[in-house]
Structures are given as C-alpha cells and as structure tokens.
Amino acid sequence: MSQLPLLFSPFELRALRLRNRVVISPMCQYSAHDGYPTDWHFAHLAKFAMGGAGLVFTEAAAVLRAGRITHGDLGIWTDTHARALQPSVAFMKSQGAAVGVQLAHAGRKASIQRPWHGNGPLDETDAVRGEYPWPVTGASPEPAGEGWLLPAEMAVSDITKVVEAFASAARRANEIGVDVVEIHGAHGYLIQSFLSPLSNRRTDAYGGDIKARMCMALEVSEAVRAAWPREKPLFFRISSVDGFEGGWDIADSVMLARELKSLGVDVVDCSSGGNAAKGATASNALRGRGFQVPFAEQIRKDADIMTQAVGMILDGAQAEEILQAGRADLIAIGREALYDPFWAVHQARDMGVDAGFEMWPEQYGWWLKRRAAGRHQLEKAERAAE
Numbered sequence: 134m135s136q137l138p139l140l141f142s143p144f145e146l147r148a149l150r151l152r153n154r155v156v157i158s159p160m161c162q163y164s165a166h167d168g169y170p171t172d173w174h175f176a177h178l179a180k181f182a183m184g185g186a187g188l189v190f191t192e193a194a195a196v197l198r199a200g201r202i203t204h205g206d207l208g209i210w211t212d213t214h215a216r217a218l219q220p221s222v223a224f225m226k227s228q229g230a231a232v233g234v235q236l237a238h239a240g241r242k243a244s245i246q247r248p249w250h251g252n253g254p255l256d257e258t259d260a261v262r263g264e265y266p267w268p269v270t271g272a273s274p275e276p277a278g279e280g281w282l283l284p285a286e287m288a289v290s291d292i293t294k295v296v297e298a299f300a301s302a303a304r305r306a307n308e309i310g311v312d313v314v315e316i317h318g319a320h321g322y323l324i325q326s327f328l329s330p331l332s333n334r335r336t337d338a339y340g341g342d343i344k345a346r347m348c349m350a351l352e353v354s355e356a357v358r359a360a361w362p363r364e365k366p367l368f369f370r371i372s373s374v375d376g377f378e379g380g381w382d383i384a385d386s387v388m389l390a391r392e393l394k395s396l397g398v399d400v401v402d403c404s405s406g407g408n409a410a411k412g413a414t415a416s417n418a419l420r421g422r423g424f425q426v427p428f429a430e431q432i433r434k435d436a437d438i439m440t441q442a443v444g445m446i447l448d449g450a451q452a453e454e455i456l457q458a459g460r461a462d463l464i465a466i467g468r469e470a471l472y473d474p475f476w477a478v479h480q481a482r483d484m485g486v487d488a489g490f491e492m493w494p495e496q497y498g499w500w501l502k503r504r505a506a507g508r509h510q511l512e513k514a515e516r517a518a519e
C-alpha cells in the first residue's frame with residue numbers, strides 16, 4: 134500500500150504526537166492491592182505498548198479510596214500510588230506508546246465484587262477473603278440495583294472534595310510522565326450518575342434540568358484542565374445514551390460535548406449504557422459491530438469535537454472505514470486487545486503496512502523478518518513437493 138492507512142498515520146493532539154490512531158481502551162483488571170498496581174499490571178500494559186498501539190490507557194484509577202468499584206481496583210489517591218505506576222508508564226513510553234490514565238470515582242456502583250466473584254454487592258463469601266463492603270455515596274440516595282448498597286446523598290462539600298480529588302489525581306499523573314488523562318464520565322459511575330435523570334433526583338444546584346445535572350461533570354473537567362498541563366490532551370468518556378426510556382440521550386451528549394470543548398477537553402470517548410446494576414440496557418441488547426460508532430459520529434459532527442469510537446471494532450479494515458468516513462478520530466480497542474495484545478501490528482501486516490516488521494520491537498522484528506523469509510521458502514518447497 135503506497136499511502137499509509139489513516140489508522141497507522143500519526144495523530145497530533147496538543148503537543149502530543151501519537152504514532153498511530155489505535156488506542157487501548159481502559160480495562161479494569163481487579164488485581165490491585167489497596168489501589169497499588171501489581172506485576173500483573175506491568176505485564177498487562179507492557180504487552181499493548183510492545184504490540185504497537187499509539188496510546189495505551191490504564192484501567193480506571195480511583196481518585197479516592199471509597200471511589201473504587203472493587204477491592205481490586207487501581208488507585209491514584211496518593212502520591213505513592215502514582216509512583217507505583219511509574220515503572221509501567223516509563224516502560225510503555227520506552228516502546229513508543231503514549232500513555233493515558235483514566236481517572237474515576239465509582240459513586241453508587243462502588244463496593245462490589247470482582248466480576249469473577251459475582252459482580253454484585255459484597256457479601257459473606259467475600260468476607261471470607263477479608264473483603265468487606267464500605268459506605269458508598271452518590272448523587273441521590275438510590276441504589277444502583279436491587280440489593281445494592283444505599284448510597285448516601287453527597288453534600289455539596291463532598292462534591293467539592295471529589296472535584297479536588299480528580300484534580301490532584303491529574304497532577305500526580307503528570308508527575309509520573311503520563312501523556313493523557315481521561316475523566317471517566319460513563320457507565321453509571323459517579324459523574325454519569327449526576328448527569329442522568331435516571332439516577333440524579335437532586336433538587337439543589339446539581340440536580341434538575343440538564344444544565345444543573347452537568348454541573349458536577351463540568352466542575353471536574355475545569356479542575357482537571359487547570360491541574361493538567363496545557364500542552365497535554367484531556368479526554369472525557371461518556372455514556373452517549375443511557376439506553377432507557379426517559380434517560381440521558383444523544384442530544385444531551387452533544388450538549389455536554391460542546392460544554393466540555395469550551396473547557397478544554399480535546400476528545401470525547403463515546404461509550405454508552407451502564408447506569409444500572411446488572412441487566413441489559415437497550416444498547417447492550419443491540420451490540421453489533423461498531424454499535425457505538427454512530428454516537429462518535431454525531432457528537433463529532435454536531436459538537437465539532439474530536440471523538441474516540443469504541444465497542445466491537447474488530448479489525449483494521451473496519452477501523453479504517455470509520456476513520457476514512459470521518460466518523461471518529463481515534464479507534465479504541467478493548468476485548469480484541471485482550472485476545473491479541475499485538476492487535477495493532479497484526480492489523481498493520483494484514484493491511485499491507487509494515488512488510489519489514491519495523492513496527493515491532495527490534496528484539497522481535499529482526500527475528501520475525503527471518504521467520505517470514507524461512508516460512509516463505511518452506512511453503513514454496515512444500516508446494517513443489519506436492
């Protein structure tokens with residue numbers, strides 16, 4: 134291919150230059166200890182950087198201890214937590230990837246089991262491991278689902294503390310060399326629970342019409358932008374739609390995206406759903422290839438902001454089509470990258486880019502070039518012998 138596909142063309146965001154437009158989506162590993170990363174995190178993240186992605190996001194990192202989803206969540210609520218993540222960040226950067234950290238507070242969806250322990254409220258089976266529930270807070274005193282913990286409605290002073298915690302977390306991320314921070318405003322966690330009329334029943338300045346419900350998200354964005362260097366990009370992940378009648382919808386997302394843009398958010402990462410405990414949202418039920426791409430497209434067009442598409446983007450050809458059609462600026466890959474951490478370099482080969490394995494780490498590329506030649510010879514000989 135003479136012209137590089139957009140997927141593998143560099144992309145500039147403020148002063149950051151990504152080597153390509155493949156982004157590894159944030160993926161919780163539920164393998165941290167009291168918020169501290171373990172060797173698992175290093176190995177998990179290292180592979181994606183070695184595998185050629187342009188930008189690798191860590192999983193959601195809790196900005197406060199109480200804002201973890203599970204006992205195994207990563208945290209960034211102290212300087213020592215951030216420093217523990219630094220070796221992973223440094224290694225990923227040494228492999229040519231940019232590094233993002235997603236900043237999060239779980240709100241009323243905090244204090245639950247790891248997926249493989251049940252994904253529901255912590256119970257006696259978790260207590261055996263010493264994992265007890267902790268008090269949760271949220272926009273309104275309504276649990277995320279039946280049998281879930283009743284959140285205490287956050288006072289304005291609690292909101293202020295959370296806003297400050299997001300800003301402090303961004304400052305810490307900068308100190309360890311992180312290139313991008315993303316505010317987690319999706320999936321029913323704290324910020325989205327303020328945004329959605331399904332979970333925000335407040336009657337003060339943070340509840341009521343959409344302007345009031347957006348207040349908390351915008352305060353966080355403003356505070357993070359102020360704490361985060363001007364030359365570094367800021368992303369914001371949204372649930373583009375709740376997927377429920379009377380819930381947050383795409384027109385609301387466009388309005389939010391315009392406000393975020395005015396505050397200096399660079400990219401809206403367009404996810405959807407999650408503002409309920411277990412159970413299908415409408416969008417879950419319709420999970421086809423690229424099912425969230427229409428959200429990225431509409432927000433990009435109507436709010437005139439860069440977007441990241443995510444969700445069931447399976448191969449390079451599909452990703453390239455999305456970029457070529459101007460439906461999104463960046464392509465985030467989740468589960469496909471778990472299956473194949475070398476997704477980016479494999480797709481590049483399939484698309485006729487990187488014939489010489491230059492996109493691979495040199496420790497592998499040198500051998501792979503010879504492997505390819507050897508296999509070619511072998512196949513020729515086998516064909517001749519047939």
Ligand SMILES: Cc1cc2nc3c(=O)[nH]c(=O)nc-3n(C[C@H](O)[C@H](O)[C@H](O)COP(=O)(O)O)c2cc1C
Pocket residue numbers: 158159160161162192193235317319320370404443444445446465466467468469
């Ligand atoms: C193991 C796992 C953990 C996840 N953790 C997060 C997370 O920390 N933050 C987040 O915003 N989304 C999280 N997600 C959602 C992904 O980032 C992504 O949006 C979703 O998997 C859809 O993309 P995919 O179809 O390419 O997997 C997680 C998904 C998986 C599979």
